Amino acid sequence: MIKVVLIRHGQSEWNLENRFTGWSDVDLSVNGLEEARQAGRVLKKHGYVFDAAHTSYLKRAIRTLWIILGEMDLMWIPEYKSWMLNERHYGALQGLNKAETAAKYGEEQVHLWRRSVNVRPPALERNDVRYEASAPRYQSLQDGEYPLTENLEDTERRVLRYWRESISPALTSGQHILIAAHGNTLRALVKHLDRIPADGIADLNIPTGIPLVYELDERLAPIRHYYLGIDGELPGEAIPSRL
Numbered sequence: 065m066i067k068v069v070l071i072r073h074g075q076s077e078w079n080l081e082n083r084f085t086g087w088s089d090v091d092l093s094v095n096g097l098e099e100a101r102q103a104g105r106v107l108k109k110h111g112y113v114f115d116a117a118h119t120s121y122l123k124r125a126i127r128t129l130w131i132i133l134g135e136m137d138l139m140w141i142p143e144y145k146s147w148m149l150n151e152r153h154y155g156a157l158q159g160l161n162k163a164e165t166a167a168k169y170g171e172e173q174v175h176l177w178r179r180s181v182n183v184r185p186p187a188l189e190r191n192d193v194r195y196e197a198s199a200p201r202y203q204s205l206q207d208g209e210y211p212l213t214e215n216l217e218d219t220e221r222r223v224l225r226y227w228r229e230s231i232s233p234a235l236t237s238g239q240h241i242l243i244a245a246h247g248n249t250l251r252a253l254v255k256h257l258d259r260i261p262a263d264g265i266a267d268l269n270i271p272t273g274i275p276l277v278y279e280l281d282e283r284l285a286p287i288r289h290y291y292l293g294i295d296g297e298l299p300g301e302a303i304p305s306r307l
């Protein structure tokens with residue numbers, strides 16, 4: 065049986081301030097640092113060992129990974145980073161306060177921007193300071209790959225490309241893999257793994273900093289999944305609903 069562990073980064077400064085984040089490169093909050101340490105302790109306590117880890121180009125996920133590997137004394141393992149694991153790009157909403165945006169455009173519109181599969185938030189303009197296509201970290205992207213905005217389907221396409229190209233072959237060759245990523249990249253991956261239809265994904269939220277274990281068969285179809293706490297598998301009611 066194949067196991068892969070997914071983890072959403074610990075609480076970020078903008079999760080705390082309730083701001084749309086996307087590709088904005090904000091760090092972990094004090095609470096987020098502790099969530100990452102705790103995730104490392106949980107994985108270590110339950111005997112997890114990884115051969116390699118994958119994360120995004122964004123420091124909230126990278127730091128979460130580093131803290132976990134530090135706790136597990138696994139800092140030596142290969143670490144792979146890709147923009148394809150970056151959070152869903154939030155377009156022109158990036159940096160805005162979610163509650164203020166809801167007061168301006170209505171709760172329903174903001175819910176569509178946040179949780180629908182096919183509605184894209186307003187796009188960034190190329191002359192916006194938040195458009196960072198020429199930043200060194202994004203130099204390897206091909207034309208058209210740096211997003212101006214994304215819906216969940218757009219995010220799913222690039223996440224699944226990375227899953228198929230870089231993670232699936234490692235898993236089927238027997239490697240134990242940890243993926244430290246983001247709320248919507250992990251929602252996209254879970255949607256694919258569990259074959260959740262487009263109209264069933266709005267209510268799926270992944271909490272920050274709690275390891276999510278997927279057990280897969282040899283064709284990488286899920287057998288079962290569960291969140292892991294210090295005392296073992298977490299019951300549904302123990303999963304925080306905070307986003």
Ligand SMILES: O=C(O)[C@@H](CO)OP(=O)(O)O
Pocket residue numbers: 079083084085086087151152154178247248307
């Ligand atoms: O702001 C973001 O980038 C994401 C994750 O924090 O928010 P949301 O919950 O709206 O998908």
